[in-house]
Amino acid sequence: MKPPRETTHHPRTSLLQGLQQTMTLAWRTLLQIRHNPWELGDFSIQPILFLLLFLFVFGGAIAGSTADYLRFVLPGVIVMNMVFVTVYVGHGLNTDLTKGMFDRLRALPIARWSPLAGRIIADLVKQAGSILLLLSVGALLGFRLETSISSLLLMVVLVLTVALAISWVMVLVGVLARDPEHVQLFGFTALFPITFISNVFVPVETMPGWVQALVNVNPVSLLADAARGLLVGGPVLQPALWSLLWALAIMAVFAPLSVWALNRRLSAQ
Amino acid sequence: MDPAINVQGLTKHFRETTALDDVSFWANPGTVLGLLGPNGAGKTTAVRVLATLLKADAGHASVGGYDVRTQAHLVRQRIGLTGQYASVDEKLTGRENLLLIGRLLGLSRRDARRRAQELLSEFSLEEAAGRAAKTYSGGMRRRLDLAASLIGRPSILFLDEPTTGLDPRARLDLWNLIRRLVADGTTVLLTTQYLEEADQLADDIVVLDRGRIIASGTPEQLKQHIGARTLAVQARQEQDVPAIAAMLADLTGGHAEVAGLTISVPAPDPGHLPALVRRLDASGISVNELMLRSASLDDVFLTLTGRHAEPTGAPTEQRESSA
Structure with a gap:
C-alpha cells in the first residue's frame, strides 16, 4: 500500500471529497449508537412512552376517546420528539470539543465544514428513524393514514427541514456550553416549555387567550398543524408555509452565529 | 538540509x-x-x-x-x-x-x-x-x-x-x-x-x-549546565547546615539551596557523592540522610530561573494554554 499523503498533494479538498468525508463522519456518529444503546432509548423508547401516557391517561379526557386522540396527538408527538432529538447535535459536538476529538479532525486534511455537516446529516438520519418508529407504533395502536403516501413523505421532508434549522440552535448551545451535561440541561430546559406551550397534546381552543396567542405563533404548533393536515387531513398550506418561514429565519440567524461562536471558541485556546 | x-x-x-x-x-x-x-x-x-x-x-x-x-x-x-x-x-x-x-x-x-x-x-x-x-x-x-x-x-x-x-x-x-x-x-x-x-x-x-x-x-x-542529578543532605543538627552548604557548593561549584535541615545542590557528576562522604567524615559532621536523585523539572527551573516550576499540586490534566 502506498503512503496516501505522498500521493495526494492537492492544496484543498474538492467538493466531492468533502461530501465523502461528511458521509464518513455521519457514519461515525451513527456508529456511536451501536455501542451506546441507551442513547437509542432517548429517541425511541422515550417518545413511545410519551405517546402511550398521553394517549391512555389523558386521551379520553381531552378528545373523548383514545382513538380520536391518537389522530390528534401522533403528529404532535412526532414534532415534539424531533425537537428533543436535535439536542444530540449539541451534545455530540460539545463532547468532541471538550474531549479533543474535534482537534484531531481539524488537524486532518479534510474539508473544514465536514465535521459539522456530518453531525447534522447523522442527526437527520436519526430523526427519520424516529419518525418511522413513531408511525409504526401509531399504526399498531390503530392510527391510519387518511391522506396519501405523497402527503406522508411531504410531512417527513417538512419535519426534517425544521429539524435542520433547530439543529443550528443546538450547534450554538454545543459550542457555548462548558460540558456535555450542560448542553442537555440547557437544551431540555429551554425546549420543554417551547414544546408544551403548543398544540402538541391539547387543542389550543381550551387555553386562555394569552396562552393561545403564544401557542399560535409557536413553530412547534405550526409544524404540528401542518403534520396533522398531511397525515389525517385539514389545512396544510398555511401552517406549512409558516413552519418553513420559521425554519428559514432560525437558520438565517443561528447558522452564522454558531459558526462565528465555534471559530471564537477554537481560537481561544 | x-x-x-x-x-x-x-x-x-x-x-x-x-x-x-x-x-x-x-x-x-x-x-x-x-x-x-x-x-x-x-x-x-x-x-x-x-x-x-x-x-x-x-x-x-x-x-x-x-x-x-x-x-x-x-x-x-x-x-x-x-x-x-x-x-x-x-x-x-x-x-x-x-x-x-x-x-x-x-x-x-x-x-x-x-x-x-x-x-x-x-x-x-x-x-x-x-x-x-x-x-x-x-x-x-x-x-x-x-x-x-x-x-x-x-x-x-x-x-x-x-x-x-x-x-x-x-x-x-x-x-x-x-x-x-x-x-x-x-x-x-x-x-x-x-x-x-x-x-x-x-x-x-x-x-x-x-x-x-x-x-x-x-x-x-x-x-551539564543544570546538573542531571541533585545531591541532597539532611543535617542532624541545625548548626551544621552552613558548613554543609559551603561544602556542597565548593564540591559541585553550584548554588546550594537550603530548606530547613535539608541542603540540596545540582550535581552533574555522580562521583560527588563519595567525595562528599569523605569530606563529611574528615570534618566529623554526622548527617541524617544523603540522597542522589535525578533532577526534576523543578530543579531545572530552580537553576535557570531561581524559582520553582509551579505551585505544587497543580492538576496536570489542566489544559495549559487556556489558563
Missing part, C-alpha cells in the same frame, strides 16, 4: 496572557525535539500553532517546508497529532477509530481495514480492538491515540505530553514506540514536563517558561 519544523519569532496572546513570546526553534528531519516546561509555559500553544489549529499573532512557522498559515492543508497532509488528552472517539471501538481516520484520509475501505489491522497489532491492541475506547486503560488509550495519528504515515509527529498521567510501565512502552518511529525516520516534536523524558527521547531540548525560551541545547549540554 531544510529543517522539518522551523519556527521564527512566534508570538501568541490570549487576552492579557502571553502564551508565546518571540519563540524560535527548529528540528531537523528524523530527529526528536523536546519542548520542556511546566503547565502554562506555552508548550501546547506552540503545538497547536504548528498543527494548524491556532493562528499565531506574529512570527513565522513552517512544517515540512510549508507555511502553517498559508499552506495549512499541505501541512495537515504531513503531520500526525497526539494531544494531551487521548483524542479518540470514546464511543467507538479501537478498530472503528482507526477505520474512521483511514477513511477520512481517503483510503479505500480495504486499505483502511488493512492499515487499522497493522497498527492494532503493532501497538498490542488486537485483543481490545472490538471494545469501545472508553473501556481502555490510560496506556491503551494513548497507544490508540498514537496509532490514530499514524494512519496516514505522517513524516512529522506532534506528541503533546504523551505520557502525562501514565504509570511507569505504560510510559516505558510508549517511549519504546516513539523510539521505533524515530528510527523509521519520523520527525517528532515532543512536549513534556519531565526532564527524564526529554533526556530519554530528545536530540535537542528547548526549555520554555511563561512563553519564553530560557534554555536550549542537547540533553548533554543542558544536563
Whole structure:
C-alpha cells in the first residue's frame, strides 16, 4: 500500500471529497449508537412512552376517546420528539470539543465544514428513524393514514427541514456550553416549555387567550398543524408555509452565529 | 538540509496572557525535539500553532517546508497529532477509530481495514480492538491515540505530553514506540514536563517558561549546565547546615539551596557523592540522610530561573494554554 499523503498533494479538498468525508463522519456518529444503546432509548423508547401516557391517561379526557386522540396527538408527538432529538447535535459536538476529538479532525486534511455537516446529516438520519418508529407504533395502536403516501413523505421532508434549522440552535448551545451535561440541561430546559406551550397534546381552543396567542405563533404548533393536515387531513398550506418561514429565519440567524461562536471558541485556546 | 519544523519569532496572546513570546526553534528531519516546561509555559500553544489549529499573532512557522498559515492543508497532509488528552472517539471501538481516520484520509475501505489491522497489532491492541475506547486503560488509550495519528504515515509527529498521567510501565512502552518511529525516520516534536523524558527521547531540548525560551541545547549540554542529578543532605543538627552548604557548593561549584535541615545542590557528576562522604567524615559532621536523585523539572527551573516550576499540586490534566 502506498503512503496516501505522498500521493495526494492537492492544496484543498474538492467538493466531492468533502461530501465523502461528511458521509464518513455521519457514519461515525451513527456508529456511536451501536455501542451506546441507551442513547437509542432517548429517541425511541422515550417518545413511545410519551405517546402511550398521553394517549391512555389523558386521551379520553381531552378528545373523548383514545382513538380520536391518537389522530390528534401522533403528529404532535412526532414534532415534539424531533425537537428533543436535535439536542444530540449539541451534545455530540460539545463532547468532541471538550474531549479533543474535534482537534484531531481539524488537524486532518479534510474539508473544514465536514465535521459539522456530518453531525447534522447523522442527526437527520436519526430523526427519520424516529419518525418511522413513531408511525409504526401509531399504526399498531390503530392510527391510519387518511391522506396519501405523497402527503406522508411531504410531512417527513417538512419535519426534517425544521429539524435542520433547530439543529443550528443546538450547534450554538454545543459550542457555548462548558460540558456535555450542560448542553442537555440547557437544551431540555429551554425546549420543554417551547414544546408544551403548543398544540402538541391539547387543542389550543381550551387555553386562555394569552396562552393561545403564544401557542399560535409557536413553530412547534405550526409544524404540528401542518403534520396533522398531511397525515389525517385539514389545512396544510398555511401552517406549512409558516413552519418553513420559521425554519428559514432560525437558520438565517443561528447558522452564522454558531459558526462565528465555534471559530471564537477554537481560537481561544 | 531544510529543517522539518522551523519556527521564527512566534508570538501568541490570549487576552492579557502571553502564551508565546518571540519563540524560535527548529528540528531537523528524523530527529526528536523536546519542548520542556511546566503547565502554562506555552508548550501546547506552540503545538497547536504548528498543527494548524491556532493562528499565531506574529512570527513565522513552517512544517515540512510549508507555511502553517498559508499552506495549512499541505501541512495537515504531513503531520500526525497526539494531544494531551487521548483524542479518540470514546464511543467507538479501537478498530472503528482507526477505520474512521483511514477513511477520512481517503483510503479505500480495504486499505483502511488493512492499515487499522497493522497498527492494532503493532501497538498490542488486537485483543481490545472490538471494545469501545472508553473501556481502555490510560496506556491503551494513548497507544490508540498514537496509532490514530499514524494512519496516514505522517513524516512529522506532534506528541503533546504523551505520557502525562501514565504509570511507569505504560510510559516505558510508549517511549519504546516513539523510539521505533524515530528510527523509521519520523520527525517528532515532543512536549513534556519531565526532564527524564526529554533526556530519554530528545536530540535537542528547548526549555520554555511563561512563553519564553530560557534554555536550549542537547540533553548533554543542558544536563551539564543544570546538573542531571541533585545531591541532597539532611543535617542532624541545625548548626551544621552552613558548613554543609559551603561544602556542597565548593564540591559541585553550584548554588546550594537550603530548606530547613535539608541542603540540596545540582550535581552533574555522580562521583560527588563519595567525595562528599569523605569530606563529611574528615570534618566529623554526622548527617541524617544523603540522597542522589535525578533532577526534576523543578530543579531545572530552580537553576535557570531561581524559582520553582509551579505551585505544587497543580492538576496536570489542566489544559495549559487556556489558563
